[in-house]
Structures are given as structure tokens and as C-alpha cells.
Amino acid sequence: MSNQIDRQMVERVALLARLELSESEIAQFSTQLSGIVDYIEKINTLDTDRIEPLAHCLPVHNVLRQDEPLSSLSNEAALANAPEQIEGYFKVPKILDDNSGA
Numbered sequence: 001m002s003n004q005i006d007r008q009m010v011e012r013v014a015l016l017a018r019l020e021l022s023e024s025e026i027a028q029f030s031t032q033l034s035g036i037v038d039y040i041e042k043i044n045t046l047d048t049d050r051i052e053p054l055a056h057c058l059p060v061h062n063v064l065r066q067d068e069p070l071s072s073l074s075n076e077a078a079l080a081n082a083p084e085q086i087e088g089y090f091k092v093p094k095i096l097d098d099n100s101g102a
Helices: 005-016 023-044
Strands: none
Touching: 005 023
């Protein structure tokens, strides 16, 4: 492995990503990441000058309709299947506490 990803590099990335890794995970990721870098180096040795870059491996064609204004749902129709509603709006469970600052 020419570009060895060492323990310090894995620890640095883990710190930046706010990850807590065990000793066995650090060793495992060092080996795996070094293998990935070596594989990328192999790919970089290939002559890709005449290869057109792809966004997808298959041809993708968007089928778009004309953008025409249509009537929207009435408030009653939109709320017809709502499990709970309050004063003409969807009622949803509270997900933030009062001290969240949001």
C-alpha cells in the first residue's frame, strides 16, 4: 500500500466528524481506507482521455408536462384524512421543547 492511511489520520478525521472510535475500529478503518486509496490510484493509471464523463450509467430522459395553473385542493379536502386538525390546520406533535431556542 503506497498511500498508507495511518492511525493518526483516522483519529483526525474521526475528531473532525465528531466520531468516537474504538481501537479496533481505528485499526479496521486504517486498513479499509488505505485499500480504497490504493484502488483509486489503480483507476487513475487508466487512460480516460477519450471517455465522456457520465452522470448516470443509463440514458435518462425527463418527461415534463406543460406548467399550467390548475385549481388547488380546498382546505376541507386537504384536511379530510388528517388524523388531527386544529382551526383549519394539520395538528402535529411537538418535537422541540420550550428551551430549544428554535
